[in-house]
Amino acid sequence: MLMQDIIPLNQKFRREEDFNEEMSNHLHFLDVGDFEDSETEANVGTRQADIVAQGNDGVLVVECQFGKADWDHWGRLEAYARLKKADVAVLLAEDFEELMIVTCNLRNEDSEISWYLIQVKVNAHDEFSFIPIVQPAIDIQTERGDSEYSEFWEPIRAEGLFSGKPVPKRDEGWITKGVQGATLVLNVNKHSTVIKIDFKGEDRIEKRGKVFQILQELNYQMNNHETPRIAQIIIHVFDRGRADIESWDEIRNKLIEQATIIYNKLFSITI
Numbered sequence: 001m002l003m004q005d006i007i008p009l010n011q012k013f014r015r016e017e018d019f020n021e022e023m024s025n026h027l028h029f030l031d032v033g034d035f036e037d038s039e040t041e042a043n044v045g046t047r048q049a050d051i052v053a054q055g056n057d058g059v060l061v062v063e064c065q066f067g068k069a070d071w072d073h074w075g076r077l078e079a080y081a082r083l084k085k086a087d088v089a090v091l092l093a094e095d096f097e098e099l100m101i102v103t104c105n106l107r108n109e110d111s112e113i114s115w116y117l118i119q120v121k122v123n124a125h126d127e128f129s130f131i132p133i134v135q136p137a138i139d140i141q142t143e144r145g146d147s148e149y150s151e152f153w154e155p156i157r158a159e160g161l162f163s164g165k166p167v168p169k170r171d172e173g174w175i176t177k178g179v180q181g182a183t184l185v186l187n188v189n190k191h192s193t194v195i196k197i198d199f200k201g202e203d204r205i206e207k208r209g210k211v212f213q214i215l216q217e218l219n220y221q222m223n224n225h226e227t228p229r230i231a232q233i234i235i236h237v238f239d240r241g242r243a244d245i246e247s248w249d250e251i252r253n254k255l256i257e258q259a260t261i262i263y264n265k266l267f268s269i270t271i
Contacts (some may be wrong), residue, residue: 012122014228018228018229020065024039025038025053027051027062030092031171035053035055035056036189047156052084060088061086063092064241068094081113086109090116099197104117116132117136149166151168156252156256160256162186174187185197185198192236193237195262196235200231208231208232210235218261218265237258
């Protein structure tokens with residue numbers, strides 16, 4: 001990401017609620033654990049948390065803020081995290097003051113909750129970066145293993161259509177490949193495997209509709225999803241995933257078979 005291209009989040013998103021929705025569909029970017037079932041504007045007593053998610057690593061609460069994080073958002077995060085019995089709590093903002101950084105580090109010393117301050121940056125090319133400013137001394141990712149790269153993706157990256165650099169352990173939930181103005185995402189969660197097709201731009205809904213109609217002939221289990229900036233097609237592949245090690249070969253074979261068919265379909269049309 002080019003530093004000179006960085007722009008404020010409020011130039012990309014009209015409201016913080018729009019950013020919350022975007023993040024709820026890409027929680028893996030935060031790299032704080034495996035959370036799949038997310039809800040925005042989740043009720044917590046008489047208030048609403050920006051994002052509450054559940055998954056194989058327990059309960060996650062996220063508060064998002066444009067600009068520099070303030071103490072009001074920190075206080076909300078603390079309250080929501082404790083009321084929701086969260087395992088992981090994240091304050092996501094563009095900047096943090098030193099006292100908040102000190103306070104978050106102290107929380108990690110005296111709390112069973114894993115507390116994170118994560119700085120988000122975006123540039124004019126819609127490229128995001130997420131930088132952990134504070135995290136637990138021993139975080140969830142460290143506990144998962146000492147391997148530097150993902151074993152699941154190793155044979156897929158070695159050869160074939162989706163070959164490429166080894167996948168870091170921290171990013172082992174997915175790989176991507178661009179095709180015809182869309183992004184093909186091979187997404188392997190703990191106990192499920194899906195293929196996502198992401199469309200951006202003002203005509204994203206029209207593009208998705210065209211592709212969805214073409215893919216219907218494959219009789220895959222598909223559904224549409226969208227955020228304020230991305231239109232998606234989500235294709236179910238398997239009810240097993242990374243945690244089901246005994247099924248890795250079967251998962252890989254089916255995933256690559258379907259992803260290759262979809263890629264070739266996309267490559268053969270103009271969207």
